[in-house]
Amino acid sequence: MEQKKFLIIGAGLAGTTLAHELLKARQQVTLVDKGENHATAIAAGMVNPMVFRRMNKSWRLDECMQDAVPYYLKLEEKFQKQLYFPITIRRMFSSLQEREFWEKRQEIDEFKSYLNTINEADNNYSEAINEFGSGRLNQAFWVDALAYYEGNRNYFQSIDCLLDEEFDLAQFDEKTASYKGVEYDKVVFCCGYLNKYIPFFAEAPVEQTKGQTVTIESTDLPEDESLNRKCFVLPLGNHIFRIGATYEWNDESLTTSESSKDLLLEHLSVLGDFPLKILDQSVGVRPTVLDRRPIMGQHPELNKLFIFNGLGTKGYLMAPTLAKDMRAFLLEGKEMDKEVSLERFWGR
Ligand SMILES: Cc1cc2nc3c(=O)[nH]c(=O)nc-3n(C[C@H](O)[C@H](O)[C@H](O)COP(=O)(O)OP(=O)(O)OC[C@H]3O[C@@H](n4cnc5c(N)ncnc54)[C@H](O)[C@@H]3O)c2cc1C
Structure with missing residues (x-):
């Protein structure tokens, strides 16, 4: 060529x-x-294969996963630095309806490699407030942005x-x-x-969608999975977690706000009352359509x-x-x- x-x-x-x-x-x-x-x-760099709101697969998911994983792994070699971190996402259901939705999807072939079948341990999961049970999502990962x-x-x-x-x-x-x-x-x-x-x-x-996250330290949150309900909790190791993210439309100011921090902590409290120390707050702007x-x-x-x-x-x-x-x-x-x-x- x-x-x-x-x-x-x-x-x-x-x-x-x-x-x-x-x-x-x-x-x-x-x-x-x-x-x-x-x-x-x-960015938090999370790759969540699902759109939980509608319990659908992300757009062109299978194809995107096939391209994304080797892409980041190849760059790791080039940069001699870890970029790709596999993680299980644990969705804490917010209603019976959401749980039923998951149960229906887990039976459908195209969802099977992503949605684990809910088992007793998921029902009895005790590391977060658990009203309606939880489901584990496979093939998620995060990239060190x-x-x-x-x-x-x-x-x-x-x-x-x-x-x-x-x-x-x-x-x-x-x-x-x-x-x-x-x-x-x-x-x-x-x-x-x-x-x-x-x-x-x-x-x-192209619109501007401002986003904020907070980084916290807590000895009470699970380190082996990323909890998800109203917010995501991304374990970074050593009891450090990133909580995110807000969606603030048509605001391109690069300043963090108390109100966004409070909102993220309020969302986290839906998962439990975790003693924590705030370490950092970050802000960015996504290009959205x-x-x-x-x-x-x-x-x-x-x-x-x-x-x-x-x-x-x-x-x-x-x-x-x-x-x-x-x-x-x-x-x-x-x-x-x-x-x-x-x-x-x-x-x-
Ligand atoms: C808080 C937050 C959390 C996020 N979390 C996730 C997540 O968990 N998972 C996920 O997939 N996505 C996440 N995103 C979204 C993701 O970051 C964006 O989709 C992606 O980074 C957009 O990439 P981009 O290259 O289009 O834009 P950008 O990353 O903004 O890159 C544009 C580049 O262009 C340069 N540039 C612009 N104008 C000029 C100019 N005139 N001259 C020279 N250089 C210029 C800028 O310096 C910049 O480096 C998050 C975003 C935010 C803000």
Whole structure:
């Protein structure tokens, strides 16, 4: 395949997964990232195969799992650092109805590898308030988000693929796709929630959903599973846990708030009255889309410009698969999945 020159703006999950895909296909890649990341690096990095609210599998789950696990394991080798941490999620049911829903699903073939059959031990689970029993979810994992972001920065710097700077619009010609005097074949904007500052794609409806988490120390919470009900409790080892996350719509301020901390602790109290010490509180902003699907595609008029954004709350699960889709779209002209295509909003 002919080698093309790609410029990718943003080295979060979207930009890095795409850059690895393009490099694998022997393309020339330059990433631009200003080194301030407020989603990929601060995320809890949880990969929960289910959407508990509707007790459905995540979108394109089986395919995404098949791509995601090897992707993170391969990067571990590259970075010489653990990124991938398997974990069992224990859903504490909030109603009889939810429990019945699980019981129905656990009988269906396509759910069997994810949902464990509820047993006596799940019914009698005593490490959290247990009104309606609990269910264990397989194949979940979490990614060390900061290590992912920093590992990628170091890696792309080491192979001379990263410009560590703010993308300078004044030095970009959108018609020829030239940046700082170098002409590129294709430019892909992967700017996360900052997309609205990129004039060419400001019309793409990427929203900002602020999220906060608290990190606590407690000797009373289980360390071998991630409890889940109203919030997630992610064990990080040594009695340290991350509790998350809030959803604060259309707020891109990067400040933590007492009210969000109180809300997370209130959600935790639904699981039990755990003595704890607060160690930290973090804040970030997710790029989200109202219909809960990412936005990917080509600019309707400026045909060298592309977008890969809107990864939302399931970014760590979906990004490796969607980066493959994006590579096929960019290199082979393969049609974009209609559910994520930019065309569903713009430029049909
Ligand atoms: C509190 C919180 C918890 C989360 N937890 C989870 C979770 O448990 N599991 C999960 O899957 N997802 C989670 N997410 C969501 C996940 O973080 C996002 O889906 C994902 O990180 C989005 O990646 P991105 O590359 O699109 O955006 P970003 O990570 O925001 O990356 C965009 C990059 O572009 C760069 N950039 C932007 N504009 C410019 C410019 N003009 N010049 C140069 N560089 C620029 C930025 O510096 C940034 O590095 C969470 C998010 C938050 C906020």
